[in-house]
Amino acid sequence: MEKFDIYLIGVGGQGIGLLSETIARAIDHAGFEVQGVDTHGLAQRGGVVESYIRIGPSHSPLIQKGKADLVIGLEINEALRGLNNYLRDEGTLLYSQTEWQPLAVRIKEDRQDVSAAIAAECNERNIKKVIADKIKLEDARMENVVILAVLAREKIIPGVKKGHYSLALQDLMAGPVLDKNLEIFLDVFGD
Amino acid sequence: MKKLGDVLLQPDSFSELLMGNHALVRAMLESGVRVVTSYPGSPTPEIGAAITSLPRDQNPLYFEFSVNEKVALEVAFGAAVNGRTSCVFFKSVGLNVASDSFVQLGLMDIPGGMVIVLGDDPGANSSQNEQDNRHFGRLSYIPIFEPKDPAEAYNMFKEAVRLSREKHMPVILRLTTHVCHAKQKIEFAPLKLEEQDNKPGFSPEKYGPYIPLTSSVFELKKIALERLKNFQEEMEDSPFHEVINNGSDRGIITTGLPFKSLMEVLPEIEEEVDILRLGVVHPLPEKLIIKFLKDHGEVKILEELDDFLEQKIKSLAYDHNLNTVIEGKVDFDDWIGEYTPDKVWDVLEKNWPDLLSSREERKPIHQAIPRPPQMCPGCGHRSAFFAIKKALQKEDISVADIGCHTLGYLPPYSLGQVLLSMGHSSGTASGLSLFNTEKNVVAFLGDSTLFHAGLPGIINSVFNQHNFTLIIMENDTTAMTGHQDNPGSGRNVRGETKKIAIAPLLESLGVEKIFEIDTYSQAKLTDYVKKAVEFDGFSVVIAKHPCMLKFSREQRKKGRTLKKVQITDKCREIHACVSAFGCPSFQLNQDGAVWVHDDLCIGDGSCIQTCPVQAIEIKK
Ligand SMILES: Cc1ncc(C[n+]2csc(CCOP(=O)(O)OP(=O)(O)O)c2C)c(N)n1
Numbered sequence: 001m002e003k004f005d006i007y008l009i010g011v012g013g014q015g016i017g018l019l020s021e022t023i024a025r026a027i028d029h030a031g032f033e034v035q036g037v038d039t040h041g042l043a044q045r046g047g048v049v050e051s052y053i054r055i056g057p058s059h060s061p062l063i064q065k066g067k068a069d070l071v072i073g074l075e076i077n078e079a080l081r082g083l084n085n086y087l088r089d090e091g092t093l094l095y096s097q098t099e100w101q102p103l104a105v106r107i108k109e110d111r112q113d114v115s116a117a118i119a120a121e122c123n124e125r126n127i128k129k130v131i132a133d134k135i136k137l138e139d140a141r142m143e144n145v146v147i148l149a150v151l152a153r154e155k156i157i158p159g160v161k162k163g164h165y166s167l168a169l170q171d172l173m174a175g176p177v178l179d180k181n182l183e184i185f186l187d188v189f190g191d
Numbered sequence: 192m193k194k195l196g197d198v199l200l201q202p203d204s205f206s207e208l209l210m211g212n213h214a215l216v217r218a219m220l221e222s223g224v225r226v227v228t229s230y231p232g233s234p235t236p237e238i239g240a241a242i243t244s245l246p247r248d249q250n251p252l253y254f255e256f257s258v259n260e261k262v263a264l265e266v267a268f269g270a271a272v273n274g275r276t277s278c279v280f281f282k283s284v285g286l287n288v289a290s291d292s293f294v295q296l297g298l299m300d301i302p303g304g305m306v307i308v309l310g311d312d313p314g315a316n317s318s319q320n321e322q323d324n325r326h327f328g329r330l331s332y333i334p335i336f337e338p339k340d341p342a343e344a345y346n347m348f349k350e351a352v353r354l355s356r357e358k359h360m361p362v363i364l365r366l367t368t369h370v371c372h373a374k375q376k377i378e379f380a381p382l383k384l385e386e387q388d389n390k391p392g393f394s395p396e397k398y399g400p401y402i403p404l405t406s407s408v409f410e411l412k413k414i415a416l417e418r419l420k421n422f423q424e425e426m427e428d429s430p431f432h433e434v435i436n437n438g439s440d441r442g443i444i445t446t447g448l449p450f451k452s453l454m455e456v457l458p459e460i461e462e463e464v465d466i467l468r469l470g471v472v473h474p475l476p477e478k479l480i481i482k483f484l485k486d487h488g489e490v491k492i493l494e495e496l497d498d499f500l501e502q503k504i505k506s507l508a509y510d511h512n513l514n515t516v517i518e519g520k521v522d523f524d525d526w527i528g529e530y531t532p533d534k535v536w537d538v539l540e541k542n543w544p545d546l547l548s549s550r551e552e553r554k555p556i557h558q559a560i561p562r563p564p565q566m567c568p569g570c571g572h573r574s575a576f577f578a579i580k581k582a583l584q585k586e587d588i589s590v591a592d593i594g595c596h597t598l599g600y601l602p603p604y605s606l607g608q609v610l611l612s613m614g615h616s617s618g619t620a621s622g623l624s625l626f627n628t629e630k631n632v633v634a635f636l637g638d639s640t641l642f643h644a645g646l647p648g649i650i651n652s653v654f655n656q657h658n659f660t661l662i663i664m665e666n667d668t669t670a671m672t673g674h675q676d677n678p679g680s681g682r683n684v685r686g687e688t689k690k691i692a693i694a695p696l697l698e699s700l701g702v703e704k705i706f707e708i709d710t711y712s713q714a715k716l717t718d719y720v721k722k723a724v725e726f727d728g729f730s731v732v733i734a735k736h737p738c739m740l741k742f743s744r745e746q747r748k749k750g751r752t753l754k755k756v757q758i759t760d761k762c763r764e765i766h767a768c769v770s771a772f773g774c775p776s777f778q779l780n781q782d783g784a785v786w787v788h789d790d791l792c793i794g795d796g797s798c799i800q801t802c803p804v805q806a807i808e809i810k811k
Contacts, residue, residue, distance in 0.1 A: 012564065013791075024374060028208050035340075035375040041233030041317025042671070045595060046775055047564030059454035061340075061373040064532045066553060081559035100791065101778050102562040107603055107770045110560050111781065117557035124556060139747070140790035174192035176750075 003056040004158060005063045009082035010074030011100050012044040018172065019074070019144040020051035023151070025168035027055055030160045037061040048078060055157070070156060072147060075100055076114045083121055092156060093122060094130040096143055130154055133188055145169070145181045149188035162189060196244035204381045210374045211341035211366065212237035215280075215308065216245075218348035219252060221382050224278050224306075226270035227254045228263035230643065231672035232282030233317035234371035235310035239280075239675065243684055251384055254684055256675050259643040260285035264307070265292050271303035271361075272401065274392020276352060280308035283322055284612065288644060290327070296361040297332035297419075298411040300398040304356035306348065307333070307363045313495045314529030316368050319593070319610065321528075323496035328363055328473040332415040334422050335363040335473040336431065337447045338370055342377045347431060347470065354425070359398070360418045365472070367448055367495070369529070423474040431470025432479060437463035441543070442487035444480065444504065446472055449495050449530035456536050461546045475503055484508055484515045491542050492519045495530040518542045563601055568776045569743065569795035571710040571736025572596040572664055576604035577772050577801065578713040579633070579662065579734070582720035587631040588623055592616040592645075594637030595671045595738075596664040603773045606635070613640045617648030621657035631724045632659035638693065639669035639677035652729040653701045660723045663693060665735035674741050693733055704730035711736055711797050743793045754794025754809055758785050761806035772801040 006023065010016040017038050027034040036053040043049055052063050068086040072094050073079025079095035087093060095118070104110035122129045132150050137143060148169075152162045169181055198207055199217050209217075215238055219227060229239055242254045253270075257263035260281045267279035279289075286293060286309060296305070312318040328335040336351055338344040344366060351362040400407050426432075433450075442465040445453055450468045457463075467483045469475065484490055484504070492501040501519035508517055520526060521541040528534055533550075540547040566573045576599040583589070583606075591597050591607025592615065600607035609619060620634035636645050641663060649661065669675040676682045681690030694707050704726045706719035716734055723730040746753055756776075762785060769777035769785050776791040777798070799807045 011562065013567070021374075024208060028376065033376070034208065035373065037369050037373040039316070040237070040372055043317070043564055045564040045598065045671070046562075046567060048562050060448070060451040060532050061369060061375075062452070062455075062531050064455070064536075077559055077562065080557065081562075084555035084557075084559060098790065099778075100775065100788065102560045103565060103602070103773070103775075104560050106773065106775070106777065106779050108766075108779065112557060112560060114559075117559075120556050138752070171193045178192070 002158075003054070003058060004070070005055070005058075005068045006053040006070045006072065006157070007063055007068040007082055007086040008051040008053070008072045008074070009078040010049055011078060012046045012049050014049070014074045015141040015144055016049045016051055016074060019147060020053060022144075022148060022165070022168045022172060023157070024053050025171050026160050026164040027053070027157065029164040029167045032159065033057060035061050048081065050082070070094065074098065074143065074147070076118070077102055080114055080118050080121070083118060083127070087127060089125040090127065092128045092130065093118070094132065094147065094150060094156060096132040096147065097134060098140070098143060130156065135184075135188065137184070142181065142184055145184045146188050149185045153189050194244065195241060196246050199241065200245060200249055200382065201379075202382050204379055206376050206378045208374055208376050209341065210237065211344045211371045213241040214341045214345040214377050215348055216241040217379050217382070218345045219278060220384065221380055222349045222352040223276055223385065223387065224352065225251065225253060225275040225387060226267060226277040227252050227280070228257050228266045228277070229280045230257055230260045230263050230285060231669055231675045232285050232310065233672060234312060234366070234368040235280050235282055235308065236672050236675065237371070238308070239684075240673070256684060258678060260289040261292055264289040267305055268292065268296065268299070268301070271301045271305035272299065272393055272398070274303040274390075276304045276356060278306045278308060281310065283309065283311045283318055283324055284320065286324055286327055287612070293327070294331045295403060297415040298403050298408075299401060300359045300414075301355070301361060302359050302392055302398050304352055304359070305361045306351045306355055307361060308348075309363055309365045310371055311365055311367045313367055319612065321496060323499060324365060325472055325499045326497070332419045333361050333363055334419065334426075334471060335365050336470060337365045337472045338470070339447050339450050339468070340370060341373050341375050343431070343470075344370055345377055345379070350431070354422065358418055358422060360422070367529075369448055419474055423476070426471045426474075427476045427478050429470060429476070432476055433466075433468040433470070434483070435466040435468075437465055439464045440488040441465070442467060442483055442490045443493050444469065444483065444490060444500065445493040446470075446500070447495070449493055449535060452530050452532040452535040453493060455532040456539070460539075469500070472500065475500070475507075477507060480504060480507060481511055481513070484513050484517070487515055489516045489518070491539065492517065493530070493535065493538065497526065564598060565601065565773075565775055566595060566598050567740045568774055568791050569739035569793045569797060570595070571666055571734075571739065572599065573772070573774060574710040574713055574736065574797045575662070575664060575716060575734040576606050578710065578716040579720050580604055580606060581717045582724065583633060584631065586629070587633060587724075590616045590620045590623065590632065590634040592634070592636045592640055593671075594640055594664065595666075596635055596637055599635070603771055612644075614644030614648060617645065617652050617661055620659040620661070621648070621652055621655070624657055624659045633720075633724065634659060634661045636661060636663050638663065638665040638667065638679045639675075641693065642678045642691070649697070649702070650700055657729050658727065659729065660720070660726075661729070661731045662720070663731060663733045665693060665733055666738040668738045668741055670738045670740065674738065697731055702731050703728060705733065706731070707733040707735070709736055710734045713800055739793060739795055753792075755789055755792045756787055756794060756796060756798060756807050757810045758787060759806050759808055761804050763804050763806070765803055767801050767803060768798050768807060772798055774798050
């Protein structure tokens with residue numbers, strides 16, 4: 001497999017670690033070489049969290065600025081940040097429209113139309129924009145499995161298929177939690 | 192489901208996608224380590240999590256989170272002089288706390304072998320500095336391995352144990368944040384857990400002396416230097432050093448993760464250069480380095496943080512009359528930050544502008560709004576800061592300490608104006624209160640930190656009659672680093688233990704004025720802080736509430752759904768909840784309307800009392 005670099009970004013508390021672990025394992029199940037690294041520590045307290053996944057031959061677990069093939073944003077403000085910092089021209093942006101307002105918005109120091117900002121940047125740099133389906137979930141952290149299903153359905157990561165994602169979920173979950181996640185996965189996948 | 196503990200205990204060889212911190216535990220098991228100790232701190236606490244994931248009845252490791260790094264190191268040392276192979280791990284700044292005992296280790300004959308795993312943090316991802324702990328190796332005559340990735344960390348750990356046992360000397364394995372946390376597919380060797388004997392191995396007659404006093408200090412120091420020399424000779428041709436020869440006149444000497452960054456940008460560099468990557472960074476393989484210098488006209492030392500290698504390599508070149516051009520750090524930027532691939536490009540470009548072209552940063556059309564970290568929904572520390580702010584004058588001085596509550600320094604609370612290290616707050620506050628009759632001084636301290644390094648400052652405040660108010664932010668856990676138990680929790684990694692209650696402890700120390708209150712009782716807390724501040728002398732307020740992130744996770748695990756609050760039509764858009772109390776669950780619309788985000792709210796209800804018009808209620 002050719003090189004394919006994925007940068008994930010979200011807010012501490014969204015469960016980005018589990019999402020990135022699932023994607024990395026799905027890539028492994030698909031038989032590709034993979035490495036990556038997540039944010040741990042301080043930022044996990046409601047700050048920006050990021051994760052890097054690299055497919056194919058690579059050296060550093062870190063991706064260079066502006067060189068990711070795919071940016072996954074779990075939150076809309078963070079999608080803009082990830083797009084600005086890491087996505088290459090003509091790459092793909094997959095994001096969730098979930099919004100958790102940053103502090104500056106809540107204390108009335110700043111505000112912006114984030115959707116419009118994302119659209120402008122994507123337009124300027126010929127970026128393919130994919131918005132994750134909006135469905136009602138009982139727990140916000142299940143949004144991650146919606147992202148997985150969209151990745152599988154839209155074949156966003158080359159060579160990684162539905163079966164690989166569900167194997168990865170089975171590596172990491174069991175019992176009713178697994179059932180619930182697989183149910184949402186299949187539902188969004190449209191099976 | 193693949194459970195980490197089961198994966199790590201597989202008897203056969205296998206390959207698995209694992210993070211560096213987890214892979215280390217397999218290395219411990221394979222190399223017969225028996226005692227592991229630590230005090231939690233990023234980037235290393237996941238090592239502890241991996242050990243505690245091992246099924247209790249199959250876990251051959253004794254593990255503890257000690258009260259601080261110094262004690263952790265001493266426990267590991269005690270085990271190792273008794274013949275039990277041990278390992279202590281902690282974060283970069285943990286070594287400062289441990290250092291008084293650490294610097295003695297090199298002098299000691301350690302028959303069991305002892306590996307010190309250090310998690311350095313270039314880039315200060317989750318630390319109060321980015322100190323370069325390689326200096327400590329030189330200071331204490333202790334060798335340092337530095338792996339480039341998780342797979343090598345696993346292999347180097349085993350080699351470190353082997354050498355440590357063979358030479359009876361401590362060995363450091365220095366990791367950095369993105370080696371600890373990087374994930375890759377690692378090939379693991381088979382695991383054979385051998386029955387180990389419990390015969391006491393401690394023998395001052397055979398291995399001592401262990402009392403470094405008077406003339407024995409010199410004798411022990413000489414032995415330490417000899418051991419180090421012997422280690423160096425053996426490591427000259429260690430397979431952990433790596434030479435990449437492209438036949439160039441230009442070479443780069445580098446180590447660890449910066450090597451990987453270099454390999455990442457290399458294909459984009461105009462000319463192929465040669466590389467020497469060092470797996471042991473102290474003591475240096477001198478012959479290998481001299482040969483590399485001789486073979487090249489120009490050598491760049493590419494090293495993260497300080498000029499540790501540069502100084503040593505330049506002096507080697509001087510001693511050997513080499514006229515190779517050696518280029519080290521060019522400016523202060525080269526001393527700062529993690530050597531990511533982007534950074535390595537910028538660093539190299541300064542030396543070799545002919546090989547690397549300047550990279551321009553693209554300006555995005557719209558910048559994203561910054562998102563600083565913040566306290567979680569329901570956090571007891573938030574209620575505390577909200578209430579304490581009301582008790583203080585604007586001019587009062589507030590001293591922060593380390594923990595989740597450090598975040599109180601950010602708006603909207605802005606409490607905490609100075610910070611040195613874990614447990615500094617009482618000492619610093621004492622100093623601030625001297626020759627100071629105008630401003631009250633208030634200091635904060637977390638409960639894990641109180642036991643870790645906070646007690647001497649408290650005792651000193653009693654002993655020397657200082658005049659300030661200490662607010663202990665008790666949440667029953669070591670929250671910031673991932674909820675490890677502390678002596679106030681009533682639990683350790685094995686189960687229940689005696690709980691050291693803070694108020695009686697302080698009473699027994701002679702603290703005269705102690706208030707204790709749950710932080711959700713905000714008005715009372717405000718009142719207590721006012722009284723404490725008015726008190727002439729040293730006073731303490733214990734502001735407690737269990738960590739709500741821990742609580743809400745436990746509830747979710749049990750399958751319970753959490754309640755939510757909602758804003759009623761009594762709302763007058765005063766915005767106390769969203770702007771002054773600042774719980775992230777409150778969202779503010781452009782038109783001024785406030786709503787509660789169900790993704791975030793945990794229904795704790797600590798916000799209800801903050802609304803002057805009672806417009807917040809628990810959703811039915
Ligand atoms: C010497 C040292 N060891 C470890 C750390 C890592 N560390 C940062 S915050 C923290 C937790 C402190 O816990 P506590 O005092 O209970 O405060 P909480 O986070 O629970 O509010 C630790 C251990 C550090 N910064 N310095």
